[in-house]
Amino acid sequence: MLPQPPMQNSRSLARQLREQALLKLAQQILRQDGFAGLTMDRLTALSDVSKGTLYNHFSSKEDVLTALSVDSLERLQHLFQLALNFNGHSRERALALHYAYHRFSAAEPTLFLCLLTAATPGVMEKSSPERLLRRQQLETELLTMCQTVLSAALADGSLTLPAGAAVEQYSFINWALAFGCNALFAPLRQLGLFAGLQAGQINIQSINLLFDGMGWLPLSADWDYQASWHRIGLIFSQQLMSDPLIHPTLNQTQEPA
Amino acid sequence: MLPQPPMQNSRSLARQLREQALLKLAQQILRQDGFAGLTMDRLTALSDVSKGTLYNHFSSKEDVLTALSVDSLERLQHLFQLALNFNGHSRERALALHYAYHRFSAAEPTLFLCLLTAATPGVMEKSSPERLLRRQQLETELLTMCQTVLSAALADGSLTLPAGAAVEQYSFINWALAFGCNALFAPLRQLGLFAGLQAGQINIQSINLLFDGMGWLPLSADWDYQASWHRIGLIFSQQLMSDPLIHPTLNQTQEPA
DNA sequence: AAAAAAGTTGACGGATCGTCATTCTAGGTG
DNA sequence: CACCTAGAATGACGATCCGTCAACTTTTTT
Known part of the structure; x- marks a missing residue:
């Protein structure tokens, strides 16, 4: 077949x-x-x-990094699939997507940084075209999953687009906000900046503001999205997050520089 | 003195x-x-x-990159200063800050990418502590400038914080959204993804959604922020954006790899 | 003017990248 | 079973690049 x-x-x-x-x-x-x-x-x-x-x-060292980022995107895709299956209304499912993204960046900071560095020109310049293509393809698929939720919301009437706006624009904004939140938290974790802010809290609050701004029903005033966030977390906790390591013994190496 | x-x-x-x-x-x-x-x-x-x-x-090659990012932040600070001087209500001034950020990333894509790569662990690990400190300090100052506008909005009543929210959270969200939008556009400019979307359009639309979600008056339904965006652009166009290049002749070098 | 301090230079050691001539292996052929 | 060949694997090697340091030059002090 x-x-x-x-x-x-x-x-x-x-x-x-x-x-x-x-x-x-x-x-x-x-x-x-x-x-x-x-x-x-x-x-x-x-x-x-x-x-x-x-x-x-791998065509180069940078190609390895790109390969890792492809790997990450595939795992992210898997998590997104889980999120889409969440049993709730459309805005909750959108929240679940954000949750998946956030959860991944928190659980796998190294891989998330790979995602960041792989988008860097120095890496892209030296990666194999095939892998770059694969990455772009995966990104498109992920974006499509986001647009799925948006379309569903438009269909059931909980969300209406203003004149002149397209679904792609809305999905882009969502992606940008999620990316920004998680990317900014990565280096800021060790730095003192924004100290005392909980990543999860900030995340859900940002999303609420954005969705409220979009007029996505039910508004955060009429629904406890904090509770939704928690319920969403459960379906991810059941699922295994990280796969077992193949080479657990990595000790006979010389110490790093 | x-x-x-x-x-x-x-x-x-x-x-x-x-x-x-x-x-x-x-x-x-x-x-x-x-x-x-x-x-x-x-x-x-x-x-x-x-x-x-x-x-x-410079203590290392990476230190050069960090130095460039410091340079960028200083120029950004200068642009932010211009934005704060914009003659309008508080939400317009906030919009002006976003405009400055966007304008910089569009006019100096290379430097903006420096900002990205300089936040990468591989670079931070090998930069001089002094310069890293300087960078953090500049970032703090920029953030303070953002919070200035938010505080003014709170003072004049055009914005009210919900219970349990802090100014830092709001400024973080703003920063994250702006960063996400501009960072995502950088690699996507050459790739075909999101083709046909105007960076400026997306930017103002994203900000409008966020600000509307925050309930920042006047709402986008009651004010033509497109026009504001254009008016803001004028004060930046008058100002010189990029300084003249010192070494215009760079031709006798061997071709790159 | 001599000595000390500060600054500059470029050759060099060490590390890493990516290649390529050589060696090995699996599977087919007589 | 001996032989052959295409493709895969090897690791030594050249090239590049980073960062240092002993020697040298310039500036300041005595």
Whole structure:
């Protein structure tokens, strides 16, 4: 039924598995030693493949980062799927999408930073075109999921677009706000700026303001979205957030710079 | 009258001038050859100082990026000052702040990307503490300027905080939205995603939604903020946006990788 | 004028990236 | 079973780049 699955299954399957293992390892290094600790030599040394093979998978070090960001987007897509299944009205489901994004950035700060750095020109310049394309495609799909909720809201009448506004504009604004909130919290966590503000609190408050501004019913005055936020959290807690690590022993390495 | 200006004026003045020239040159390279093209060797070769002297000014390559981001923040501060002087009601002045931010990111995409990359852990890890401190200080000042407008709005009654909300939260949300909008537009400009959306249009629309959600009077239904946006633009156009380039001849270099 | 302090230089060590000639391996052929 | 070949894997190597430091020059002090 599928269009054309590559015939050489044993080959390409092993290839895929190895690529996943390499990415997992890269992620591990990133978590442990920061971005400066991630070098191709180190990645080779800790893996069971050689440099040449590594470069058979990734065209450059930056390509590894882009690959990690693709990985992140796929996990995000999975979380978004959960959010869309939330049992509630449309504005709650939109809130669930924001929750998923927030939850991911909090649970996987390293990967979220990958998302940030992968959008940096220095990284994009040196990544393989195929992977960049894949990333763009995933981003489009995620955006489509957001627009799904908006369309549903328009259909059931809880949201009405002003004249001259398009669904894409609204989804863009949502994305921008979510991105801004989570991105700003990443570096600000260690800095003192905005100290004392809870990430979750700020998030839900921002979204409420935006949705109220959009006139999305029921307004925050008429509904306890704090409670919704909490209920949404439950369906994500049940689901496993992070997959088990493949290489738990990473101790025999020299200490980072 | 000044507290204690360093006595060795001729020395430190020359030093400051040279540092400015170096930063200008770095910016030039960045514009021309992208982030990959900026290397310390190249920066030295194109300047009239040696490597050692360069490292007398900047502790590392990343420190150069942080320095550029500090530079950007200073220019942003200048633009914010202009915005605060805009003759209008408080919500218009807030809009002017957003305009300044947007205008800067559009006019100086390279520097705006510096702001992004300088917040990256890989860069922060290797920048000099003094410069990082300076950056944080500037960010605080910018944020204070935002809060000034919010406080004024609270004072004149055009804005009222709901119970349990603080001014910092509101300024954070504003900052996050502005950052998200402009950051998302940066890579998307070259990509096809969101094609056909005008950055300025999206920006003003987002802000209107947020401010309406905050209940900031006059609401967008009762005031033509499109016209305000245009009027605000005038005071920025009069002011010079970009300073003249010091090294217009940058042609004798080898072509980038 | 001599000495001390401050500033500048560019060659060098170390680290990392990405390549490529060589080696290995799986699967087919006589 | 011996041989062959296409494709994959290897790791040594050249190139690049970062940041340092001993030697040298300029400025200031004595």
